[in-house]
Amino acid sequence: MNARSTLDAGTVEKFLTVSDPWLSCEGCFEHIDVAVESLLATGSTIDEPLRVHLVSCAVCHEEAQRLAELVGIDLGLGESESRRRLEDAL
Amino acid sequence: MDGCTNVTRRPPDVTMTGELVGEDRPSRPLRPVGAPIPDVEWIERLTASGSVRVEAVAQLHDLMLRATRFQVSKMPEASMLGAARRDEIAHSAADEATVSALARLDSFEGRSRFTTWAYKFGILRAGVEVRRYAWRGRDIELHDVPEPATSSGSSPESQVEGNDLAAAVRRGLGQALTEHQRHVAVALLIDEIPIDILAERMGTTRNALYKTLHDARKRLRSYLESEGFPVDTLPKSAIR
Numbered sequence: 054m055n056a057r058s059t060l061d062a063g064t065v066e067k068f069l070t071v072s073d074p075w076l077s078c079e080g081c082f083e084h085i086d087v088a089v090e091s092l093l094a095t096g097s098t099i100d101e102p103l104r105v106h107l108v109s110c111a112v113c114h115e116e117a118q119r120l121a122e123l124v125g126i127d128l129g130l131g132e133s134e135s136r137r138r139l140e141d142a143l
Numbered sequence: 144m145d146g147c148t149n150v151t152r153r154p155p156d157v158t159m160t161g162e163l164v165g166e167d168r169p170s171r172p173l174r175p176v177g178a179p180i181p182d183v184e185w186i187e188r189l190t191a192s193g194s195v196r197v198e199a200v201a202q203l204h205d206l207m208l209r210a211t212r213f214q215v216s217k218m219p220e221a222s223m224l225g226a227a228r229r230d231e232i233a234h235s236a237a238d239e240a241t242v243s244a245l246a247r248l249d250s251f252e253g254r255s256r257f258t259t260w261a262y263k264f265g266i267l268r269a270g271v272e273v274r275r276y277a278w279r280g281r282d283i284e285l286h287d288v289p290e291p292a293t294s295s296g297s298s299p300e301s302q303v304e305g306n307d308l309a310a311a312v313r314r315g316l317g318q319a320l321t322e323h324q325r326h327v328a329v330a331l332l333i334d335e336i337p338i339d340i341l342a343e344r345m346g347t348t349r350n351a352l353y354k355t356l357h358d359a360r361k362r363l364r365s366y367l368e369s370e371g372f373p374v375d376t377l378p379k380s381a382i383r
């Protein structure tokens with residue numbers, strides 16, 4: 054158990070995170086490329102099941118951040134601006 | 144790389160004047176050097192045969208390597224590794240990602256760029272491999288619920304509310320969840336064990352563990368509601 058093994062406010066919040074509407078990690082992987090590119094290229098919103106999944110699944114969230122940064126470079130937006138747009142959309 | 148003998152580094156058969164040579168010469172006009180490959184061309188070439196496909200697979204591998212190197216360079220877990228080890232992981236992940244993407248080529252619907260679609264395989268594989276490396280040799284124990292910490296809320300009221308909620312969550316973890324749900328939730332949310340590592344150690348899948356966590360969270364909220372905590376005032380998201 055690591056040093057943060059306590060039920061502090063942040064941890065309580067993680068336990069109570071709403072993960073409905075349901076989307077699996079596999080479903081997230083299926084949709085993430087279209088969602089991230091549409092968000093960065095056209096400013097479109099992220100569908101609710103995917104948004105909820107990214108908020109409630111730490112590893113998928115981190116992978117989405119990375120994809121946004123990489124696609125952002127391709128689109129000429131830059132890494133930090135792309136990451137900011139993703140976080141704002143969540 | 145398992146089952147992927149097609150990933151080779153062979154320079155394109157291009158003459159000094161820019162003409163493709165050989166029996167696989169396509170009928171379309173030549174693309175300028177360095178210009179992005181159109182999505183339709185990626186699919187055509189990756190599903191072709193002979194040297195056209197070999198060349199396309201090598202280009203896909205280069206794309207994957209870009210994604211895996213990017214991911215590895217950003218992961219804190221990889222920062223302790225030497226440059227040679229990081230590059231080894233990036234190459235191995237690019238190999239795996241190339242195989243995965245080729246196996247799922249029919250799932251590309253052209254709704255994103257091909258490059259964006261491909262990157263996600265590289266990012267996924269690199270993440271998995273770095274975490275696996277970072278957690279190698281580390282035992283993972285499944286724990287029960289720790290004691291609530293003293294709240295850091297600024298006002299006496301918020302401290303009381305925070306402690307009440309934390310205490311109720313602790314009771315809920317013990318009473319409303321199954322032992323399996325509790326162990327998974329504590330491992331993921333308190334011990335912060337990455338979900339793919341936990342899945343590997345427990346002999347299950349990332350999907351299955353996320354479903355367990357999803358069910359646990361629902362049960363916990365229901366328990367809190369039954370205990371008189373108004374659900375709509377509870378936090379909804381760990382990020383916002």
Ligand SMILES: [Zn+2]
Nearest residue numbers: 078081110113
């Ligand atoms: Zn996930």
